[in-house]
Amino acid sequence: MTEAWWYIVAAWGATLGGVGIYATLLLRKGRRLSRVVPPEDRRWM
Amino acid sequence: MTNTTTPRGDAPSAPAPVGTGSTGTRVLGAVALVLVALTALYGLVISPPDRQLGETIRIIYMHVPTVSVAYIAFIITAVSSAMYLWKRTEFWDLLGASSAELGVLFFALTILEGALWGKTTWGTFWEWEPRLTTSAVLLLVYIGYLAVRAIPADARTRATRSAIIGLVAVVNIPIVHKAVDWWRGLHQGRTVMSTIDPEMGGSQLVAMYLALLAGLIVFVWLLIHRFRVAFLAERAADSGLEHAIEQRRVEGATS
Amino acid sequence: MADYLAQIRLVLVKDLRLELRSRIALGQVLPFAVLVLFLFAFALDPDGDVLEVATPGLFWVTVLFSAVLILQRTFALEADDGVLDALRLSGLAPSAIFLGKVSALVVQLLVLEAVLAVGVAVLYDVTFSGIGLLVLVALSATVGIAASGAIYGALSARLKSRDTLLPVLLLPLLAPVLISATRGFEIGLRHEAGGGWSWIGLLSVFALAYLALGAVLFRPLLEDA
Numbered sequence: 331m332t333e334a335w336w337y338i339v340a341a342w343g344a345t346l347g348g349v350g351i352y353a354t355l356l357l358r359k360g361r362r363l364s365r366v367v368p369p370e371d372r373r374w375m
Numbered sequence: 376m377t378n379t380t381t382p383r384g385d386a387p388s389a390p391a392p393v394g395t396g397s398t399g400t401r402v403l404g405a406v407a408l409v410l411v412a413l414t415a416l417y418g419l420v421i422s423p424p425d426r427q428l429g430e431t432i433r434i435i436y437m438h439v440p441t442v443s444v445a446y447i448a449f450i451i452t453a454v455s456s457a458m459y460l461w462k463r464t465e466f467w468d469l470l471g472a473s474s475a476e477l478g479v480l481f482f483a484l485t486i487l488e489g490a491l492w493g494k495t496t497w498g499t500f501w502e503w504e505p506r507l508t509t510s511a512v513l514l515l516v517y518i519g520y521l522a523v524r525a526i527p528a529d530a531r532t533r534a535t536r537s538a539i540i541g542l543v544a545v546v547n548i549p550i551v552h553k554a555v556d557w558w559r560g561l562h563q564g565r566t567v568m569s570t571i572d573p574e575m576g577g578s579q580l581v582a583m584y585l586a587l588l589a590g591l592i593v594f595v596w597l598l599i600h601r602f603r604v605a606f607l608a609e610r611a612a613d614s615g616l617e618h619a620i621e622q623r624r625v626e627g628a629t630s
Numbered sequence: 631m632a633d634y635l636a637q638i639r640l641v642l643v644k645d646l647r648l649e650l651r652s653r654i655a656l657g658q659v660l661p662f663a664v665l666v667l668f669l670f671a672f673a674l675d676p677d678g679d680v681l682e683v684a685t686p687g688l689f690w691v692t693v694l695f696s697a698v699l700i701l702q703r704t705f706a707l708e709a710d711d712g713v714l715d716a717l718r719l720s721g722l723a724p725s726a727i728f729l730g731k732v733s734a735l736v737v738q739l740l741v742l743e744a745v746l747a748v749g750v751a752v753l754y755d756v757t758f759s760g761i762g763l764l765v766l767v768a769l770s771a772t773v774g775i776a777a778s779g780a781i782y783g784a785l786s787a788r789l790k791s792r793d794t795l796l797p798v799l800l801l802p803l804l805a806p807v808l809i810s811a812t813r814g815f816e817i818g819l820r821h822e823a824g825g826g827w828s829w830i831g832l833l834s835v836f837a838l839a840y841l842a843l844g845a846v847l848f849r850p851l852l853e854d855a
Contacts, residue, residue: 334430334495341434341491342419345441345484346411349593352480356600360395363607368614460850515802522798526789535854536785539847540799543781546839547803553832554806558813 395603403596410589417582425579434492436582440590442485442510448478448594449517449545456541459534465609468534471541473601475520477594482514509555516544530609637722641730645704646737654703655738660745663696667749681754686815689750690771690808696742697775698797700735701783709787718852725845727852728780732841735776743768760818763826767814770833774807777840781847785855807836 418436425432455471489507490500501507520540524533649655670688674680681688708714717727782800786792814829 337491337495338419338430338433341437341488342415344487344491345437348480348484348487349597353597353600356597356604357394357396360600360604360607361393363604363611364393364395366614367607367610460847512802512805515798519795519799519802522795523785526791531854535850539781539785539851539855542847543778543803543840543843546843547806550806550832550836550839554809557828557832558809 395600395607400596400599403592403599407589407592407596410585410592414582414585414589417578417585422578422582428496431492431495432579434488434495436586438485438488438492439583440586441481441488442506443587444590444594445478445481445485446548447591448474448481448598449513449548451598452478452520452541453545456538456545459538460542463531465530465534465606468530468537469602469605469609470598472524472537473598473605475517475524475537475541477597477601479514479517479521481594482510482517486510486514503559505552505555505559508559509551512551512555513544513548516547520544634723634726637726638730638733641717641722641727642733642737645731645734648704648707649734649738652703652707654707655700655742658703659696659699660742662699663692663742663746664749666692666695667746667753671753676754685750685754686812686819687808689746689815690811692746693739693743693771694775694801694804694808697735697739697779698800700738700742701779701800702793702796704735705783705787706792709792714784714787714852724849724852728844728848729841731780731784732773732776732844735780736772739772739776740768743772760820760826763830764815764818766830767811767818767826767833770830770837771807771811771814774833774837774840775804777837777844778803781840781844781851784848784851788855807833810836 414436418433422433424430428435451474452471455467455474459467459471486507489510493502493507494500520537523540524537526533526536528536667688670684670692671681674684705714718724779800782796782803786796786799789795810829810832814826814833817826817829
């Protein structure tokens with residue numbers, strides 16, 4: 331039974347970790363880009 | 376970081392935001408984090424092990440939201456693709472592309488979770504059972520979308536190509552489902568969903584619903600940010616081009 | 631309506647004439663397909679039952695690879711010679727161009743499949759019972775392959791990476807066709823029990839869906855993609 335827990339941890343870790351890493355990279359990219367883009371152009375839609 | 380609401384035709388006097396955040400997304404993000412924490416609480420601690428699945432149901436608490444989100448994402452891409460071909464506005468193109476990328480992410484996670492679940496239950500990481508097989512095929516189809524999207528081209532060409540693939544791919548989804556279900560469903564083999572106890576009661580149901588809700592909120596949050604990043608990327612490319620043209624002009628004047 | 635059909639016929643004839651002159655399907659791809667049959671026989675044991683049982687799958691995998699090759703070669707030829715642009719400017723209805731191309735592809739693929747069927751019958755010692763079922767499966771599958779192939783072929787035609795991109799795009803999309811056609815053939819060759827009609831139904835749905843989609847999408851495809 332305790333064996334299953336390793337996989338549960340792995341599944342939750344991979345999912346939350348994967349989404350978390352993606353989100354972090356996304357936010358970082360957003361900050362980097364908004365520095366390059368002139369302020370007037372930063373409004374989105 | 377400046378504190379602004381999501382601008383929609385605001386007066387230009389409001390300060391320009393840094394990064395892709397806004398009050399709306401901060402609220403959404405906070406709600407998402409709370410929901411994820413609650414899901415973890417119910418999913419990992421409070422809810423009991425399943426009568427049939429045992430502790431492995433806790434993986435299913437992740438599996439159902441990610442697969443649902445993936446399908447929603449691909450439907451959004453399909454609708455955006457159709458709308459782009461009709462309206463030809465940048466909004467629909469960027470929305471479709473952003474949603475597709477998220478769909479691929481969540482689909483990949485779905486397959487990973489399915490494999491981990493399989494390892495605990497069947498002892499193997501892969502079985503040719505309907506859900507996993509379908510997900511794998513559809514993942515490949517949508518990776519094709521991203522591959523074409525990455526090819527450098529002018530905005531309209533890239534958007535048209537993406538829209539075409541977005542529609543071609545979505546039509547395939549129900550067909551792949553049917554084909555794989557009939558094919559592997561015949562083999563009374565191991566399937567992921569059929570062993571779920573439909574009488575999921577009490578805290579198990581709570582965990583499931585919390586997980587679904589959390590997944591949806593996280594998806595919306597990600598989609599907004601991804602869209603904004605895409606928008607900024609387009610603006611950066613435009614201004615980069617203008618900057619280069621300006622440079623050439625300056626060089627031409629001084630030579 | 632008659633005018634529309636005439637447009638389709640025009641493109642169909644043009645494409646078949648191109649085929650006769652360049653001999654892509656017959657001259658280049660067909661030898662490849664027959665070679666693949668031999669390769670499978672070398673890889674699997676021809677004396678046991680394996681080859682006979684695997685025949686439907688091997689047949690359709692070979693057809694899929696051959697279809698990708700035909701698409702790559704014909705669309706490359708057309709894109710490089712500016713034919714796609716000429717078609718765009720020709721005033722022909724894009725949906726008619728699409729249907730004409732699909733028809734030509736269907737003809738080429740059916741010829742290929744017929745030869746492969748003979749090859750399989752001879753080399754793998756397979757007897758074809760249930761011919762009606764087999765023909766219907768082949769027809770519906772082929773139309774589906776041609777329709778989706780024409781869309782992706784035209785889309786990737788003008789890209790430098792078209793040779794690697796087309797299979798990556800098309801083959802996953804054709805996974806349900808491969809599954810259904812193989813099951814249909816298994817039933818037709820009496821390896822499996824059950825009616826093949828549901829598989830033919832699914833193949834027809836695929837074919838109709840992509841015919842409709844292609845007819846609608848070919849205009850933006852030719853103009854902008």
